[in-house]
Amino acid sequence: MENFTFYSPTFFAFGKDTENDAGKYVKRFGGSKVLIHYGGGSVVRSGLLDRVKKSLEEAGISFVTLGGVKPNPRSGLVYDGIELCRKEKVDFVLAVGGGSVIDSSKAIAAGTIYDGDFWDFYTGKRIEEALPIGTILTIAAAGSEGSPDSVITKEEGMFKRGASGDAIRPKFSILNPALTQTLPAYQTAAGITDIMAHLHERYLTNSKDVEVTDRLIEGLLLTMIHEGPRVIENPDNYEARANIMWAGMMAHNNSCGVGRSQDWNSHNIEHELSALYDCAHGAGLAVTMPAVFKYVYKHDVSRFAKLATRVWGCQMDFDDPERTALEGIAALENFLKSIGMPLNFAELGAKEEDIPTLVKALCYGDGRTGSISGFVTLDEEDCTKIYKMMI
Amino acid sequence: MENFTFYSPTFFAFGKDTENDAGKYVKRFGGSKVLIHYGGGSVVRSGLLDRVKKSLEEAGISFVTLGGVKPNPRSGLVYDGIELCRKEKVDFVLAVGGGSVIDSSKAIAAGTIYDGDFWDFYTGKRIEEALPIGTILTIAAAGSEGSPDSVITKEEGMFKRGASGDAIRPKFSILNPALTQTLPAYQTAAGITDIMAHLHERYLTNSKDVEVTDRLIEGLLLTMIHEGPRVIENPDNYEARANIMWAGMMAHNNSCGVGRSQDWNSHNIEHELSALYDCAHGAGLAVTMPAVFKYVYKHDVSRFAKLATRVWGCQMDFDDPERTALEGIAALENFLKSIGMPLNFAELGAKEEDIPTLVKALCYGDGRTGSISGFVTLDEEDCTKIYKMMI
Numbered sequence: 001m002e003n004f005t006f007y008s009p010t011f012f013a014f015g016k017d018t019e020n021d022a023g024k025y026v027k028r029f030g031g032s033k034v035l036i037h038y039g040g041g042s043v044v045r046s047g048l049l050d051r052v053k054k055s056l057e058e059a060g061i062s063f064v065t066l067g068g069v070k071p072n073p074r075s076g077l078v079y080d081g082i083e084l085c086r087k088e089k090v091d092f093v094l095a096v097g098g099g100s101v102i103d104s105s106k107a108i109a110a111g112t113i114y115d116g117d118f119w120d121f122y123t124g125k126r127i128e129e130a131l132p133i134g135t136i137l138t139i140a141a142a143g144s145e146g147s148p149d150s151v152i153t154k155e156e157g158m159f160k161r162g163a164s165g166d167a168i169r170p171k172f173s174i175l176n177p178a179l180t181q182t183l184p185a186y187q188t189a190a191g192i193t194d195i196m197a198h199l200h201e202r203y204l205t206n207s208k209d210v211e212v213t214d215r216l217i218e219g220l221l222l223t224m225i226h227e228g229p230r231v232i233e234n235p236d237n238y239e240a241r242a243n244i245m246w247a248g249m250m251a252h253n254n255s256c257g258v259g260r261s262q263d264w265n266s267h268n269i270e271h272e273l274s275a276l277y278d279c280a281h282g283a284g285l286a287v288t289m290p291a292v293f294k295y296v297y298k299h300d301v302s303r304f305a306k307l308a309t310r311v312w313g314c315q316m317d318f319d320d321p322e323r324t325a326l327e328g329i330a331a332l333e334n335f336l337k338s339i340g341m342p343l344n345f346a347e348l349g350a351k352e353e354d355i356p357t358l359v360k361a362l363c364y365g366d367g368r369t370g371s372i373s374g375f376v377t378l379d380e381e382d383c384t385k386i387y388k389m390m391i
Numbered sequence: 392m393e394n395f396t397f398y399s400p401t402f403f404a405f406g407k408d409t410e411n412d413a414g415k416y417v418k419r420f421g422g423s424k425v426l427i428h429y430g431g432g433s434v435v436r437s438g439l440l441d442r443v444k445k446s447l448e449e450a451g452i453s454f455v456t457l458g459g460v461k462p463n464p465r466s467g468l469v470y471d472g473i474e475l476c477r478k479e480k481v482d483f484v485l486a487v488g489g490g491s492v493i494d495s496s497k498a499i500a501a502g503t504i505y506d507g508d509f510w511d512f513y514t515g516k517r518i519e520e521a522l523p524i525g526t527i528l529t530i531a532a533a534g535s536e537g538s539p540d541s542v543i544t545k546e547e548g549m550f551k552r553g554a555s556g557d558a559i560r561p562k563f564s565i566l567n568p569a570l571t572q573t574l575p576a577y578q579t580a581a582g583i584t585d586i587m588a589h590l591h592e593r594y595l596t597n598s599k600d601v602e603v604t605d606r607l608i609e610g611l612l613l614t615m616i617h618e619g620p621r622v623i624e625n626p627d628n629y630e631a632r633a634n635i636m637w638a639g640m641m642a643h644n645n646s647c648g649v650g651r652s653q654d655w656n657s658h659n660i661e662h663e664l665s666a667l668y669d670c671a672h673g674a675g676l677a678v679t680m681p682a683v684f685k686y687v688y689k690h691d692v693s694r695f696a697k698l699a700t701r702v703w704g705c706q707m708d709f710d711d712p713e714r715t716a717l718e719g720i721a722a723l724e725n726f727l728k729s730i731g732m733p734l735n736f737a738e739l740g741a742k743e744e745d746i747p748t749l750v751k752a753l754c755y756g757d758g759r760t761g762s763i764s765g766f767v768t769l770d771e772e773d774c775t776k777i778y779k780m781m782i
Contacts, residue, residue, distance in 0.1 A: 001568075001633040003406025008399060014650065015394025177392075209630035212614045212638045219610035223603045239600035242392040246650070247603045255646060259405065259637065 001210055001259035008253045010146050011172040014246065016238075018174045019136050022052050022094065023059025029132055029171035031092025034063040035085050037105045038096040039070070043138065046182060052096055052136060064088045069097060072274050072281070073104040075154045078118060081108035085131070095135040095170075099142020099194075099281075102135050106150035106168040109133045122152055124367070127165025135173040139180055140245040141191030141282060143198055143252020145173035153275055160275040161366055175249065177241035185232055189339040190282025192228045195248045196221060196332075197285040201264045202257035203307060204296075204375035214306070216256035221311045223247045225335060232339045265374035266292045269386060272358045272365075277349050286341035287348050290333045291389040296376045297325045304328055345391050355387045392601055392650035399644045401537050402563040405637065407629075409565045410527050413443050413485065414450025420523055420562035422483025425454040426476050428496045429487040430461070434529065437573060443487055443527060455479045460488060463665050463672070464495040466545045469509060472499035476522070486526040486561075490533020490585075490672075493526050497541035497559040500524045513543055515758070518556025526564040530571055531636040532582030532673060534589055534643020536564035544666055551666040552757055566640065568632035576623055580730040581673025583619045586639045587612060587723075588676040592655045593648035594698060595687075595766035605697070607647035612702045614638045616726060623730050656765040657683045660777060663749045663756075668740050677732035678739050681724045682780040687767045688716045695719055736782050746778045 011029075013021060026034055034056060036049070043049050044067075056063050066081050085093070085108060095105035110130040111118030121127050135145045144150065148169045153160040180188070203217045223243055230240035250256065269292060270284040277284075297304045305321045308314040308328025317323045333343060342348045363370050363380050371379040378386070402420075404412060417425055425447060427440070434440045435458075447454050457472050476484070476499060484503075486496035501521040502509030512518050526536045535541070539560045544551040571579070594608045614634055621631035641647065660683060661675040668675075688695045696712045699705040699719025708714045724734060733739045754761050754771050762770040769777070 001406070001630060001637075003409065004403075006403040006405065007401075010398075011400075012395075012397040014397065015392070018394065209634065211617050212611070212634040212641070215610035215614045216607060216641070219606035220603070223606045226602050239392060242650070243600065243603040246392075250603070250607070250646065255641065259633070 002207055002261070004258045006254065006258050007166060008146060008169070008255065010170045012146070012175060012249070013172065014175045016176060016178055018176045019048065019051055019179065020055050022134070022136060022174060023055035023057070023061055025172040025174070026056060026061055026092055026094060026134055027059050029092070029134065031094075031132060031134070032061060033088065033090050034061055034092045034094050035081065035088070035090045035108065036063050036065045036094050036096060037069065037081060037101055037108065038065070038067045039098070039101050040067070042182065043096055048136070048138070048179065049096060052094070064090065069101045069104045071100050072153045072160065072278055073100040075119060075152055078104055078107040078111060078152060082111040082118060085112040091131060093131050093133050095133065096138070098137065098139035099144045102137075102142065102144040102170070103150040103152060105133055105135070106130070106144070107152050107163070110163070110165070110168055119154060121163035121165075122154070122161040127163055127167050130165070130167040132171045133168060135170045137173060137175050137179070137245070139183055139187060139191050140241070140248035141194040143195070143248055145170060145175065146249045146253035158275045159365060160271045175245050177238055177245045180241050180245065181236050181238065183235070185235065185340060187280065188231060188235065189341050190280040191248070192224060192244065192339060193282035193286045193336060193341055195244070195251050196224050197266055197282070197289060198251040199256075200289060201267060202260070202262050204263035204303070205260040206375065207260035210260045213256050213258065213260055218310045220247045220251050220256065225311070228335070228339055263375040265372055265376070265378060268372050269362060269383065272362045273348065273350055275361070276354060276358065279348055283342050283348060286336045287343060287345070287350075287390050290329055290336075290343065291386050293329045293332070294326070294389065295382065295386050297329065298322070299376045301325050350390070352391050355384060358387055359383045393598055393652070395649045397645065397649050398557060399537060399560070399646065401561045403537070403566060403640070404563065405566045407567060407569055409567045410439065410442055410570065411446050413525070413527060413565060414446040414448070414452055416563040416565070417447060417452055417483055417485060417525055418450050420483070420525065422523060422525070423452060424479065424481050425452055425483045425485050426472065426479070426481045426499065427454050427456045427485050427487060428460065428472060428492055428499065429456070429458045430489070430492050431458070433573065434487055439527070439529070439570065440487060443485070455481065460492045460495045462491050463544045463551065463669055464491040466510060466543055469495055469498040469502060469543060473502040473509060476503040482522060484522050484524050486524065487529070489528065489530035490535045493528075493533070493535040493561070494541040494543060496524055496526070497521070497535070498543050498554070501554070501556070501559055510545060512554035512556075513545070513552040518554055518558050521556070521558040523562045524559060526561045528564060528566050528570070528636070530574055530578060530582050531632070531639035532585040534586070534639055536561060536566065537640045537644035549666045550756060551662045566636050568629055568636045571632050571636065572627050572629065574626070576626065576731060578671065579622060579626065580732050581671040582639070583615060583635065583730060584673035584677045584727060584732055586635070586642045587615050588657055588673075588680060589642040590647075591680060592658060593651070593653050595654035595694070596651040597766065598651035601651045604647050604649065604651055609701050611638045611642050611647065616702070619726070619730055654766040656763055656767070656769060659763050660753060660774065663753045664739065664741055666752070667745060667749065670739055674733050674739060677727040678734060678736070678741075678781050681720055681734070682777050684720045684723070685717070685780065686773065686777050688720065689713070690767045692716050741781070743782050746775060749778055750774045
């Protein structure tokens with residue numbers, strides 16, 4: 001195991017009706033003038049926004065609102081949010097929504113008290129200071145509710161980039177599984193896929209002797225495999241949604257990823273898809289993961305065989321471990337298909353002729369010089385082959 | 392899953408040589424005058440205490456020291472520590488040792504700024520304020536490095552009682568697995584047993600639909616079963632100790648115990664043993680757990696069968712699930728025996744004739760009125776039978 005530090009100071013309130021305590025928690029963590037940041041109409045239609053406003057009013061906290069966050073959140077709205085926060089002297093940002101809303105909130109929280117262009121943080125500058133952030137999560141997926149990360153897309157060039165820093169870890173996150181019950185099945189499944197991707201990105205490691213984190217990741221994957229179909233079958237299954245919601249947080253607060261190298265090549269390869277086609281991140285990952293895994297599994301057949309046997313219940317083929325490894329990847333594909341995820345370019349709305357564009361953005365964007373690194377280093381040729389495997 | 396809150400704000404620095412950063416972390420978390428609290432001679436003999444002092448000096452932090460913490464830490468030394476902290480105007484308590492040292496440090500940190508008798512916190516008063524605490528852990532066992540709990544024994548009557556509060560969560564904890572390599576095998580095994588007990592106490596629940604925490608607990612138990620024998624076989628196995636050390640923290644910071652009722656009857660039943668005989672807590676738990684589980688397994692055969700199949704690799708006997716449940720408990724017993732733990736009163740140094748004394752203290756101490764509650768409520772008769780099963 002490698003040396004590491006771990007710090008996850010977010011206060012979590014989990015369960016039914018917990019959103020009604022939003023005002024109490026904003027107060028506890030020092031907010032007096034809040035920006036409520038949210039996405040589209042569902043937060044309004046469901047009455048959630050009104051309940052949150054009521055909770056803040058009852059706690060004597062004033063607020064302004066900014067809606068309109070889209071999936072794959074854009075820099076334009078972040079600039080608007082920063083301007084609004086400065087003008088209104090906002091001292092706390094409350095995200096009401098999913099990963100996109102939370103990531104946009106994190107960008108606004110950091111950008112408001114930064115002299116330069118907030119995009120600096122998304123091109124390598126670490127975030128050291130930000131307004132305090134709280135979240136009310138409406139989809140189990142991104143894990144942003146317990147992470148120090150944010151991903152934003154810049155409209156000019158559609159660059160999708162990440163920023164990081166303990167300062168943008170939420171002070172509190174409210175997780176009420178019931179709020180996710182109204183999600184369309186496709187979004188629920190995309191969220192499940194995103195969570196499983198966060199686990200796979202950590203599982204694919206070159207570090208040795210990492211049994212404890214292996215076992216934690218496997219346990220969370222087993223949970224997703226058990227609970228995912230339950231919630232697709234019955235969207236109102238609160239208990240299944242609750243298990244998925246806590247798994248989503250645990251999958252990404254890094255308690256199961258410490259002390260080991262991680263991959264993130266599937267995420268990098270997918271980011272170009274959702275940047276270009278504006279598809280759901282989880283759907284892009286469903287197309288990306290099996291292709292990447294089939295391309296790289298020979299790098300460590302034993303690890304893929306372990307995943308296949310421990311997580312997918314495959315029988316170990318001791319004469320031919322590669323067969324077991326591939327059986328595990330096939331089981332993942334079947335699972336993703338069974339919950340309604342796309343598995344190829346056509347189903348995702350991606351086009352073969354865009355592959356050179358995707359590869360160029362992937363291998364040369366974000367300061368890269370011809371390759372991406374992770375579990376395996378992949379150059380232009382590798383990435384081209386991987387995208388072609390998705391056709 | 393039940394509603395819950397979760398808050399684990401401790402900063403963890405994990406790995407080789409991390410103790411040399413003690414000064415840096417004390418400074419980061421606001422300490423300028425430190426009490427270094429420790430136990431016996433090993434911390435001195437190994438040179439650890441000197442390295443810690445050097446690190447504080449290099450960071451310009453002054454300190455006083457108080458050694459002498461014993462296993463099952465006593466109230467007498469806590470009073471001494473409180474007096475010393477007040478006299479020397481200490482503003483930070485640094486625990487260098489295992490769970491006993493950390494628990495004693497927590498009591499001192501809370502007691503120093505409290506007007507009344509610190510023992511109030513151990514008879515029901517919640518700890519709301521304390522001096523900040525840091526820890527340098529020297530044994531993987533108690534999980535106190537990441538928990539809001541402390542257990543102290545009062546000399547008068549040898550009452551062993553717990554206190555709790557977020558204020559005594561360590562600000563930082565330094566976990567260097569190499570520091571545990573010099574531990575005697577018996578202490579290492581007792582630590583392993585304590586960690587496994589923390590997992591079992593959470594696993595035995597009456598809450599339904601808790602797959603995610605079930606799977607996390609199972610993953611940590613599987614880790615202990617894999618890594619425990621490796622470290623007993625070779626005490627210098629850094630990697631095995633590293634896996635155990637992180638598992639020990641994760642087992643007790645409650646991320647795998649949220650949203651479910653928990654047991655803690657084994658701990659309560661054991662506490663009377665270590666209070667009376669001053670045995671190692673982990674050794675007491677090795678004697679206690681199998682007896683308790685054999686006494687209560689019929690309350691939920693399915694749960695014990697799940698534990699047996701998922702964790703101990705037993706084949707499910709679909710015609711006779713009770714057999715599977717008991718097979719799992721037998722596997723636990725065999726495991727504990729294999730790492731050198733005692734399994735009965737004689738091996739522990741306990742005496743049959745003390746059972747009435749133990750039961751009285753257990754069922755009527757600490758404000759109880761004739762029973763203890765958890766997975767199953769156990770009255771005097773039950774507890775007598777359980778202690779007799781340990782003979």
